[in-house]
Amino acid sequence: MDYLIPEWEKQEFVQLVFPHKNTDWACCLEKAINTFTEIAYAIARYEKVLICYEDENTVSHLKHKNFIFKKVKNNDTWARDFGAISVKTDNEVKLLDFKFNGWGLKFPANFDNQISRQIFNIHKSYNFVLEGGSIDTNGKTLLTTSKCLLEANRNYPLSKEEIETFLKKELFVNEIIWLNHGFLEGDDTDSHIDTLARFANENTILYCKCEDKNDIHYVELTKMEKELKKTGFNLIPLPLPEPKIWDNHRLPATYVNFLIINNAILLPVYEDKNDKYVYDMFCEIFPQREILPINANTLIKQHGSIHCITKEYFSDTLK
Numbered sequence: 001m002d003y004l005i006p007e008w009e010k011q012e013f014v015q016l017v018f019p020h021k022n023t024d025w026a027c028c029l030e031k032a033i034n035t036f037t038e039i040a041y042a043i044a045r046y047e048k049v050l051i052c053y054e055d056e057n058t059v060s061h062l063k064h065k066n067f068i069f070k071k072v073k074n075n076d077t078w079a080r081d082f083g084a085i086s087v088k089t090d091n092e093v094k095l096l097d098f099k100f101n102g103w104g105l106k107f108p109a110n111f112d113n114q115i116s117r118q119i120f121n122i123h124k125s126y127n128f129v130l131e132g133g134s135i136d137t138n139g140k141t142l143l144t145t146s147k148c149l150l151e152a153n154r155n156y157p158l159s160k161e162e163i164e165t166f167l168k169k170e171l172f173v174n175e176i177i178w179l180n181h182g183f184l185e186g187d188d189t190d191s192h193i194d195t196l197a198r199f200a201n202e203n204t205i206l207y208c209k210c211e212d213k214n215d216i217h218y219v220e221l222t223k224m225e226k227e228l229k230k231t232g233f234n235l236i237p238l239p240l241p242e243p244k245i246w247d248n249h250r251l252p253a254t255y256v257n258f259l260i261i262n263n264a265i266l267l268p269v270y271e272d273k274n275d276k277y278v279y280d281m282f283c284e285i286f287p288q289r290e291i292l293p294i295n296a297n298t299l300i301k302q303h304g305s306i307h308c309i310t311k312e313y314f315s316d317t318l319k
Contacts, residue, residue, distance in 0.1 A: 002089040002172040005314050006139045006199065007260040013048035013068065014261060015311040016040055017077045017115070020055040024076060024107075024302055031298045033058055036077075039266065039306065040067065042292050046262045050318070052079070052115065068318070070119050073111045075102075078304060080194070081131035082112040083311030084120050087172055093315035094123035096170065098130035103189050104153035120317050128166065129154040133192040133308055135171075138199040142173040146180050147191040177231055182208070182224035184252035185216055186303055194307045195254045196221075197228060200236070200285055208256055209237035216250075236285065241272040246301050253296070257305035258282070261312065265289050268296035268305045 018036055019025035025032040043049045044066040052072045053059045059069065081103070084095035097116045102109035116122060136143045150160055158166075164176050182196045189195070197207035207228055210221040217240060228235055241253040255278045259266040267282055269275040275293065282291045296305045 002087065003139045004137045004142070004171045004173055005086045005088055005093065006137050006202075007312055008201065009314055011047055011262050011312045012315050012317075013050050013313055014043050014259070015050040015052065015079045015083055015313065016309060017052040017072075017074050017079045018054075018058045019077050020053070020058050020074075022054075023074070028298055028301060032302075035295070035298045036309070037062065039294060039310070040064075042264075042266055042294065043261055043310075046264050050119075050313075052119070070318075072115050072118055074115060075108045075110065075112045078112070078133075078308055079311040080133045080304075080308045081189075082109070082115055083132055084116040084122060084313075084317075085130070085132060085171070086312075086314050088314075089172065093313075093317065095120050095313075095317050097122045097125040098128055099126065100131065101129050101153070103131065104129075104151050106188060119319055121319055124170075126170070130167075131189070131192065132311060133189060133194040135167075136193050136198050137171075137173065138202045140174050140202075141199075142167060142171065142176045143197060143199065143205070144176065144178060144193050145182065145191040145196070146178045147183070148189060148193075149178075151190045179224055179227050181220050181227060183217070183220050184208070184254060185250045186252040186300075188303050192308075195252060195257055195305075196224065198256050198258070204234040204236060204285075205231070206236050206238055206256060206285070208240055208254055210240050215240070215243075236281070238278060238281070239274045241270045241274055244270060244272075244297065244300060251300040252303055252305075253300050254305065257296075257307040259306050259310050259312075260289075263289055265291050266306050266310075267291055267293050268299070269293040270297055270300070271295065 082100040
């Protein structure tokens with residue numbers, strides 16, 4: 001059977017792209033490297049970690065038998081969005097390389113768009129913009145947002161119907177759920193699904209819920225919840241963290257941006273009153289996996305979290 005591989009299948013390694021002084025992390029580079037390092041060592045307890053870097057000085061401290069190093073030139077560090085997408089076809093894992101254009105031409109992406117072709121054995125490349133954070137799957141169903149996939153600087157003039165037909169064919173999915181509502185203030189991605197709603201297993205979706213009617217997110221996330229209730233999946237709401245403010249703007253903190261790895265989950269936490277509640281929830285939802293809380297307050301300063309900076313792979317596809 002041909003299918004888009006869900007995150008919970010057995011992984012070979014997870015990719016990280018380390019920050020350096022010429023990335024947007026320059027404002028908090030030491031703290032960013034510390035967070036990336038913590039994540040790298042957490043993953044290495046369970047599987048290999050592919051560490052891509054531009055500046056040797058940012059990774060010279062990293063020592064572990066599960067670390068694999070690749071030197072590449074990079075604009076930024078969001079491996080989720082410029083990384084290759086894994087499908088299973090003809091009983092083999094194959095990598096698909098889609099175009100990355102800096103979230104609809106918002107940021108430079110000339111180097112990031114080349115990374116996958118430089119380091120992986122790519123089965124097929126497309127002149128179609130698709131970021132890994134814009135889709136989520138249980139293997140059969142694709143979950144996405146219309147704000148992102150239909151945004152004018154991605155794949156215009158393709159219609160929604162044309163995009164759906166293309167994705168079903170190339171990603172081997174039977175159904176696409178388009179969410180027309182939901183956003184996080186401070187998000188640069190035009191509502192990536194991996195900040196809003198994610199599959200926990202074949203039948204269950206975790207999603208952001210806002211209880212505060214005075215919060216800017218309340219109306220949109222309530223409308224998103226109504227859309228999700230029409231899907232027929234089991235739904236588990238996750239609270240929004242309290243507002244996190246930096247440089248006079250609100251940051252897109254979300255518990256939905258977790259990473260599933262072999263036998264564990266990396267859960268973003270924010271020194272927030274909801275952290276313990278969400279940790280306990282994850283222990284119940286994923287009883288077979290160890291839950292590893294990671295402080296993501298530095299990551300959200302650049303408007304992403306744990307899932308955004310990581311990309312999982314399911315076979316040895318390195319050149």
